[in-house]
Amino acid sequence: MAMPFIAHVNTTVYTGGAARTVALLADVLNRSHRAKCDVIIGRGRSDELRSVQSLDPGRIATILNVFAFRLLGSEAPLSRSRWELYLPELQKYDLIHLHNAHGYYLPMGALERILERPCVWTLHDYWLGTGRECYPPRSSTSKASWVSRMAPFYGRGYPVEFVDRSAWRGARLRALVGRHRPALIVPTADMLRRLGELGLEGLDVTVIPHGIFPDSQPEPAWDRDAARHALGIPADDFMVLFAAAQVDHPIKGFRCLAEAIRPIRENSFSLHVAGGRDQASRRLVGNGVTFHGQTDAGRMEMLMAACDLYVSPSYDETFGLTVVEALGQGARVLCSDLPVLREVSQGAASYFPVGDSRALAVLLQESIAEGCEQPSTRLQRARMIRRYYRFGSWASAHLHLYHRVICRGEV
Template identity: 25%
Template sequence: MNIAQINVVASLSTGRIATTLSRMIIDGGHRAVFCYSREKAPSDIPSIYIGNSFDTFTHALLTRLTDRAGFYSKRATKKLVKQLMAFKPDIIHLHNIHGYYLHLPTLFEYITQADIPVVWTLHDCWAYTGHCAYYTMAVGAPPVDGTKRRSKEHVGCDRWLGGCGNCVLKRSYPSSLFVDQSAKNWNDKRRLFTKVPHMVLTTPSEWLRSEVKRSYLAKYPVYALPNGIDLDVFKPCNDETFMEQVARRYEIDKIGDRHLVISVAAVWDERKGLDDLIDLAEMLGDEYCVMAIGLDESQIQSLPKRTVLGSRRTGNVNDLCALYTAAEVYVSLSREETMGMTLVEALACGTQVLCYDATAMPEIVTKKVGEVVEVGDIEAAANRVREMCDNPRDAADCRERSQAYENGKRFDAYMQLYEKMYRSSPQFQKELERAKYVK
């Protein structure tokens, strides 16, 4: 089979998922090409770079003025289509097709007319809304009481069920400064996406699957296939010398005998709960050191230095595993996740976890490996962290829980899906008839 994957980034979370899958496709004896728009693709994977930085900038700028993300970059998408036609994909696997790099009508016209089977992994909610990628909390809502802190109340927006319009999250990603085109976007996306003749959808959690089944994409089969993790990479770090080096590099060698609690995000936007993490650190007190990894420089400078230790992205998975291993508790106070991959990474490194009872995260955390607390209940979170430090879960149990998300299992599931889609495709049926005729 020839399998083409399309994703906005080549690394970070969704990029790492897509490139790992491409590598496994090739190792399985098939042809793969990975199409992307940002960062650098691994050199061992055949890849197609979509557009350029100027095109992305222009698309993003026009989106801010018109609220029409996904309806620019026509020239770049036409070039991509020509390259895909040369590759002759049997399956196209879509990941995040938002991010200011694709012209949706051009891409979906090609897919529909060529009748190519599609597997679409939804990593967020953007595919079935008129604007936003997430809608269960008030990201971008006006500050509360004149402070810089944002409202923690959930929007509870369900306008995507019937057409969007009057968007309360207009300024959230993909941000629009003036215009609200959410109703038009919703109708155009529904028209384009639901024309695809042969498509199955996958989600990384049962929570997101249940949301998709309420949307205009419900006509297609939807499977919950959690993202995979490389357990040969994410594992407890037992190299004491390296652990000491990492401790010095990230200044955790200075915390003394305080309990280390960490939280990781690729981008610390409002969904990820940095404000709540700061509140947790203040409530835990001086016996604990709370560390936030993945911050930008301005966020690091704004931290209360006495209670929270901030770090930029590690950029090195070995360092990250060492930090997971060093922590007594990993916490995720995110209010909206379609899976919660950092929870799995921490568990793979033998570290117990705590998360909010929000969206998909509770699907990962069992009582044997961690705790789940009500959203926004910082006092409960602090109490659970103290209890977990006093009576830690068994590291072996944490590692065992992560094995449910092992890469090989996820790859096998996708290969079965590819095979099923390919064998039911018109192209395969034509080849089958041709083979019978030759015989």
């Protein structure tokens, strides 16, 4: 078959794990010369990625779209005309690969038109099951805490939506998927199981773990000492790292970490925090914490290579990208005892009960007392994780699925 021409569609080009995955996948496929990929985004600009088409209606319109979605339950009212104009352009692609396709930037009518084409849809969250871009409750008793954790204004107690049309959106989305039968991708077996619990059974779903590390790099580019020298971090510090695209996001659990470090002697370790939207988190900890702010991929790689311990106290995840990245740099990892994090870490992390700051404090104190690991231990851990999350196998799995869907559409 000729090299397929693929359009990757996502909300944004930079923010969050889905955006990073889209950028990586498109770049890997383009560089392999096994597929030609364009990236179509709802907002933002990119000077780094090739072939990016932005349908950004502008900052003010984007904010109004989000508020219309949250407060009125409306579907991207200010994006409709842009999508209507752009939809004919999609005819030139052999296949459309949807990623995040939330209603505040991609109108439902445009989504239905896209699904009429050969289509693959990677589910980076549970929007298809819940009708809102967040996590479903893990039990019937956890709904209240789930809603409060997912409040869009970060802990101020507002509901997820003032006009809650999530049930309507979820039902319409599931009807669209049932009618058009796109090939769905999920990154973990845990996500596949949870989608089944939401009633999404009998669909064409493939589990493809994210590719994170180049095949040409079976070992980290940085060792601990070299990364610390480049970053100006003292070699004898026991360095603990926390990272998230939005540090203040309640689901990432920084408050749990802040509570866990309070009883620990300050001069026994140094805490580093990487990520944007960290104003509320800065108020939770003392002046001895280093906040790096929004961090590019290269610097994040150095921070993970430099740290002695990476901590992920998330309340929920669909994949846990930073956990895998930290392990791939050789770092020791403490993370919430979620099935998805046990799955992606391949058993190479240590786990504590979700939200239990006391249990986390005990593990932190034990890790600090043990001190820095031997370089050989870190290298063995990094090699193991990198073998499993290689670009090559990730790209090949996608290409196999693309060809199957394209051939099915030609019958």
